[in-house]
Amino acid sequence: xxxxxxxxxxxxxxxxxxLARGGADVHFLIRGDLREVRQNGLYVRAxxxxxxxxxxxxxxxxxxxxxxxxxxxxxxxxxxxxxxxxIPPLLHDRTALLTLQNGLGNxxxxxxHFSVEHVLGGLxxxxxxxxxxxxxxxxxxxxxxxxxxxxxxxxxxxxxxSQFATCGINCSVTDDLAFERWRKLVWNIPFxxxxxxxxxxxxxxxxxxxxxRRATLALMDEVVDAANNCGHALDKAVAQQYIKHxxxxxxxxxxxxxxxxxxxxxxxxxxxxxxxxRATAAGAKMPRLEIIYALLKSLEATREGQQSL
Amino acid sequence: xxxxxxxxxxxxxxxxxxLARGGADVHFLIRGDLREVRQNGLYVRAxxxxxxxxxxxxxxxxxxxxxxxxxxxxxxxxxxxxxxxxIPPLLHDRTALLTLQNGLGNxxxxxxHFSVEHVLGGLxxxxxxxxxxxxxxxxxxxxxxxxxxxxxxxxxxxxxxSQFATCGINCSVTDDLAFERWRKLVWNIPFxxxxxxxxxxxxxxxxxxxxxRRATLALMDEVVDAANNCGHALDKAVAQQYIKHxxxxxxxxxxxxxxxxxxxxxxxxxxxxxxxxRATAAGAKMPRLEIIYALLKSLEATREGQQSL
Numbered sequence: 042x043x044x045x046x047x048x049x050x051x052x053x054x055x056x057x058x059x060l061a062r063g064g065a066d067v068h069f070l071i072r073g074d075l076r077e078v079r080q081n082g083l084y085v086r087a088x089x090x091x092x093x094x095x096x097x098x099x100x101x102x103x104x105x106x107x108x109x110x111x112x113x114x115x116x117x118x119x120x121x122x123x124x125x126x127x128i129p130p131l132l133h134d135r136t137a138l139l140t141l142q143n144g145l146g147n148x149x150x151x152x153x154h155f156s157v158e159h160v161l162g163g164l165x166x167x168x169x170x171x172x173x174x175x176x177x178x179x180x181x182x183x184x185x186x187x188x189x190x191x192x193x194x195x196x197x198x199x200x201x202x203s204q205f206a207t208c209g210i211n212c213s214v215t216d217d218l219a220f221e222r223w224r225k226l227v228w229n230i231p232f233x234x235x236x237x238x239x240x241x242x243x244x245x246x247x248x249x250x251x252x253x254r255r256a257t258l259a260l261m262d263e264v265v266d267a268a269n270n271c272g273h274a275l276d277k278a279v280a281q282q283y284i285k286h287x288x289x290x291x292x293x294x295x296x297x298x299x300x301x302x303x304x305x306x307x308x309x310x311x312x313x314x315x316x317x318x319r320a321t322a323a324g325a326k327m328p329r330l331e332i333i334y335a336l337l338k339s340l341e342a343t344r345e346g347q348q349s350l
Numbered sequence: 351x352x353x354x355x356x357x358x359x360x361x362x363x364x365x366x367x368x369l370a371r372g373g374a375d376v377h378f379l380i381r382g383d384l385r386e387v388r389q390n391g392l393y394v395r396a397x398x399x400x401x402x403x404x405x406x407x408x409x410x411x412x413x414x415x416x417x418x419x420x421x422x423x424x425x426x427x428x429x430x431x432x433x434x435x436x437i438p439p440l441l442h443d444r445t446a447l448l449t450l451q452n453g454l455g456n457x458x459x460x461x462x463h464f465s466v467e468h469v470l471g472g473l474x475x476x477x478x479x480x481x482x483x484x485x486x487x488x489x490x491x492x493x494x495x496x497x498x499x500x501x502x503x504x505x506x507x508x509x510x511x512s513q514f515a516t517c518g519i520n521c522s523v524t525d526d527l528a529f530e531r532w533r534k535l536v537w538n539i540p541f542x543x544x545x546x547x548x549x550x551x552x553x554x555x556x557x558x559x560x561x562x563r564r565a566t567l568a569l570m571d572e573v574v575d576a577a578n579n580c581g582h583a584l585d586k587a588v589a590q591q592y593i594k595h596x597x598x599x600x601x602x603x604x605x606x607x608x609x610x611x612x613x614x615x616x617x618x619x620x621x622x623x624x625x626x627x628r629a630t631a632a633g634a635k636m637p638r639l640e641i642i643y644a645l646l647k648s649l650e651a652t653r654e655g656q657q658s659l
Contacts, residue, residue, distance in 0.1 A: 235645070239648040246648075260641075328568065328638050329638065329641050332565045332638050336544070336562070339555075339562050
């Protein structure tokens with residue numbers, strides 16, 4: 042199985058390194074200077090066992106990589122526009138395009154620009170942070186839930202999951218990708234937003250503050266209700282499960298906070314805007330999401346205004 | 351009518367200067383260096399006509415001021431503890447203690463520490479900003495609505511209002527101070543919070559941003575509903591009236607944003623915490639207020655943590 046990794050952030054490096062270390066045929070698109078990656082390899086620092094890939098197949102363009110059986114898409118949703126040119130050289134008739142991006146709208150984007158049969162999605166229930174261009178830290182290697190876009194899982198899905206499992210990636214297959222997307226939003230919508238809005242704080246700081254802990258739970262309830270309105274039978278219990286698990290993992294800085302601190306664009310639409318639109322269209326009320334989305338959007342617009350001065 | 355002004359922020363200077371300029375017998379408590387005030391006097395810069403007080407009766411202590419007929423209280427609610435020692439030297443049997451502070455709980459504080467008969471409250475529908483220790487800018491001199499705490503207005507209230515009117519202060523008297531407090535919160539709760547949470551922006555920036563404008567209106571609706579739950583028959587129309595008036599006044603930085611930028615404590619309890627508690631006790635749902643209150647509280651706690659390092 043020839044595999045391309047598009048996106049060299051924490052998620053791309055984490056899964057790419059595991060696959061390469063496990064003997065898979067992995068090819069990384071690395072935009073910019075390749076020397077550092079060639080010299081240092083890739084390093085995943087983790088409590089449960091760190092991992093190094095010494096010889097990294099890395100390229101500046103997808104044309105050099107050529108057709109693959111599996112393309113793992115791990116760029117920020119805000120860079121989706123780049124995929125329109127990056128993907129075509131990687132495609133053959135049965136290429137699987139697996140987006141591991143956050144939020145809603147990414148499978149739809151791929152289906153719109155390429156054939157819908159190519160598209161799969163995966164949810165990374167994982168806590169990883171990029172330390173440098175060649176090193177990431179994994180606080181929780183968690184699990185990857187993967188499914189076909191708008192179809193039941195099938196042979197192809199199982200083959201990919203099996204490749205992942207062989208390489209030590211905890212992986213499961215779902216017949217209901219849309220359900221899993223909403224389930225993950227129950228975590229991302231509150232934690233990714235509040236960590237920024239409360240002035241740059243970790244998950245532990247959020248849960249250690251009474252008001253923010255209540256706000257987190259209330260936002261989680263809103264998302265569960267919205268998911269139900271959208272036809273996904275999510276159970277309220279997921280909120281408490283997430284809180285408990287987040288406490289076990291300990292202080293973690295959500296990816297969006299890292300983006301914010303690095304003055305990178307926020308995945309505003311995928312994580313907050315698109316869920317709000319779909320929920321509203323389905324008749325759900327999301328007053329808390331409305332307000333945090335408006336605040337994040339305005340914070341980013343103000344910052345962009347300042348940057349352009 | 352011997353008048354003391356306690357608090358030398360924008361509100362204290364604005365009303366004190368108007369009263370002094372209009373010939374009233376006004377005495378300012380100025381904590382810290384008096385030389386600047388003695389040298390420069392006090393200056394109110396305003397489009398409709400600026401105003402200077404050359405000779406300011408100013409003092410470092412309320413003992414030097416002595417008993418007064420009217421004590422105007424214009425310190426931040428976060429400094430209420432100081433009033434316990436500052437007020438007694440100013441009292442005679444019929445001294446009127448008029449709090450012009452924002453939010454809920456200030457009359458209650460005065461009534462608890464002094465006799466309830468002393469207490470009146472006023473709402474400043476006004477846009478003023480302190481420029482320096484001796485100068486303020488008035489964007490909108492608006493109106494002052496004043497009433498007795500827990501009683502109908504009476505002769506004393508009328509006498510104070512008449513003194514204000516003589517000095518050019520647009521003033522009206524109400525029999526329902528609690529209603530007016532909630533009415534003013536319809537403005538303060540959204541604008542004071544969003545200006546901080548959206549990264550330090552003006553009222554015009556808030557209203558110019560679609561999402562924040564909707565958030566403002568939604569918060570206003572929440573406050574109107576809460577007021578109604580608390581027994582104050584506030585009309586929904588107040589929200590649109592405020593929006594319109596705020597647009598007419600133009601870009602203004604709410605006092606709380608100035609406090610935040612000056613690293614001064616926020617009036618968290620008076621403006622957000624106490625209204626939320628009263629509304630919740632009365633059975634109102636305020637999901638938006640809950641979340642902005644939690645965020646502001648956490649922002650301040652984080653900042654205080656940083657300051658104490």
